[in-house]
Amino acid sequence: MNEKTPHRRPATFKLDDPGVVVMDSDETGHLARGTVRITPESDPSLLPVPIDMPLVPVRRGFRWGTLFWVAVGGLVLLGTGLGIVNLIEDLFARNESLGFVGLGLAMAATLALTVVIAREAFGLARLATIEKLHLRAAEVLLSDDRESSRAIVVDLVKLAHQNPQLARARAALAGHADDIIDGADMIKLAERELMTPLDQEARRLVSSAAQRVSIVTAVSPRALIDVLFVFVASLRMIRQLALLYGGRPGTLGMVRLMRHVIGHLAITGGMAASDSLIQQMLGHGIAAKLSQRLGEGVLNGLLTARLGLAAIDVTRPLPFTALPRPALADLAKDLLRKKDDEG
């Protein structure tokens, strides 16, 4: 037993003893000397972490859509290839030097295509790794398994290797590798070490995107420009978030991410709406009283922020446990405050 906590002896108190007072924690009353005070605690049956909704709905059955697109893609590729071969043959038939130029161009195009495909595939694989990491971490938080928590931390450190800002955090985490820490606690430790700076950055990214959207909406002359701008700004934000948390999405990766973000938004949107509706209506209402455009600006900004929150959930390699999940209220505060600063 260490010095800090000497062994305390067992003790039993009868509740109907005159020297014993039962009171709730929020009651404060002065007690006579020598009185024992008992404070019942809230029911810890809620202690185990409730399971998060799965980020990505589980796939069921055979993916016919994918097969269709793969087959069509293959056919298009074959057709294009055939066309190019014919073209080069024609070129050779007309003039030999023209033929060589054509062949060179075709080879360059093939090379570039290969590299682009490889990069897309790499980006997709990386996104899949992050998603899987997220699921595994969520599992370990429940099962408290020490071995798999170690494996997850190793993978996380590998993923974070490209981010130079995390050098110190990575070293600190490596120092804990040999300590005896339970599985769930290890994940929480990793989250605190690695994700704190990233979460701050992510929050800044989302609030700046939301802010930009709200300003542009407030001043833009046409609705079409609003819509385009919101779309571009959202894409940019999701891409930046993915890059921040270690993903490197290409075009296909972005499509996939976008689908997951919107899917996630559809699941969590309902919950978020209920807890922030009042505040949102308040903000919107007051702003709209001042100016209709300003009101629309605030609304669009909040929507972008909500999209950003969903994107954080999807791109972050660990679930939120040790650190608080950023709430819409924080971002809304950022949005209004910055507006005030500028206005």
Place this chain on the structure above:
Amino acid sequence: MAPSFQDIVEEARLSARALLDYGEGFFNPTVRLGVTGLSRAGKTVFITALIHGLTRGGRFPVFEPYASGRIAKARLTPQPDDAVPRFAYEEHVRTLIEQRRWPSSTVDISELRLVIDYQRQNGADRTLTIDIVDYPGEWLLDLPLLSKSYEQWSAESLALSREGPRVKLAAPWHAHLATLSAEGREDEQAALSTAKLFTDYLRACRDDRFAMSLLPPGRFLMPGNMAGTPALTFAPLDVATDGTAPDGSLWAMMKRRYEAYKDVVVRPFFRDHFSRLDRQIVLVDALSAFNAGPEALYDLEAALSGILDCFRIGRSTLLSNLFRPRIDRILFAATKADHLHHSSHDRLEAVLRRAVAKAADRAEVAGAAIDVVALSAVRATREATVTRGRDKLPSILGTPAPGEIANGETFDGETEVATFPGDLPADPAELFNGGFRGLSSASSEKADFRFLRFRPPLLEHESGKEPTLPHIRLDRALQFLIGDRLQ
């Protein structure tokens, strides 16, 4: 010991049975869940709570198939064996909820079959059958005997009875043993009296003050319908481990009966209920060992490791499934976790991890998945903080069972108390080094731990429906044990 002819026959029998089961399991997937635990570890309560929770809709947030709603229904169906009594589930539930008493100690084997209708994650409808067996925990102590000869067992039992607090309890038996001559002529009266004294000694060791666990043979304590048969009328003699018994001697008679005991009692029990398990939960009541003292804790450790050696543990393969089923997931559970504040649960888990370290390592090497959890199948207490002067004690509130004693006061089963059972050390090695005092060596005021026994909780009936039983981490245990079979 080289495998005897009998062992080989036994193996062949087990393999044939496994093959048959595999064929059945093809059409009707079945999980044989082994609920293992010494007596008073809480097997009956665990099984009752598990069935009640699944069939009546308990709160299981961590048990994924249940929480996500994929389990449509769980129902009880007739068991496969016609010769085994049915587990008296309804009666146990009534005892727990209406009379607020724990089920009395199990005296005979019983069985129940639970069928879960669920939908797989890809949408297909499936059923999973879970076979659960309840039995007196004492019988489990017999399993290690299967690999021991009479002489080995005698030597070990005698050595054990000369250690620690057992010496005093074994004194009458030792005195009688000294008058016996192993090589002398066989004598039924001598056998009867020595068996009786030996049984008395085993029974005395079980008292709460000592809480010894390693007390084979188990049927001596819980004879069931075998009471008084020759197979239960033997005792250890002071004989050489490598000697042979002369014909017609007391020694030869005892040896014959010991072998008969193994044949008639132990082998069928093992064959019918333990040789074919898929999943196992090992329930351990560490708290009564803390109450009693370091000797009880060592005893518990030795008993557990002896028992766990008997199981076939390891990764399941197609071949092993066909001929020699293995247990591929073991959960070690420290029961009665509701008798401690939840901030101490990690420490309780650490103690259990230390106690089963050998068995757990072996299981991991063999490829089985293991986990350790502090659980309470039926939660009898609430938590509270007691402020006494400057101290803040993390305590629990509950109604102690009638007859429990603390501070020299006997409770009537109606008074509610707050109790702080004593701090568990952060490092479990301190407990295993014998650094604490229990009831076996100190008076109840001096003991370092005092875990009271509480009555089951008072539950409110909501609009005529049977209330659900509160629990601690029962859902996590289920998720680990059968969650993967319900994917």
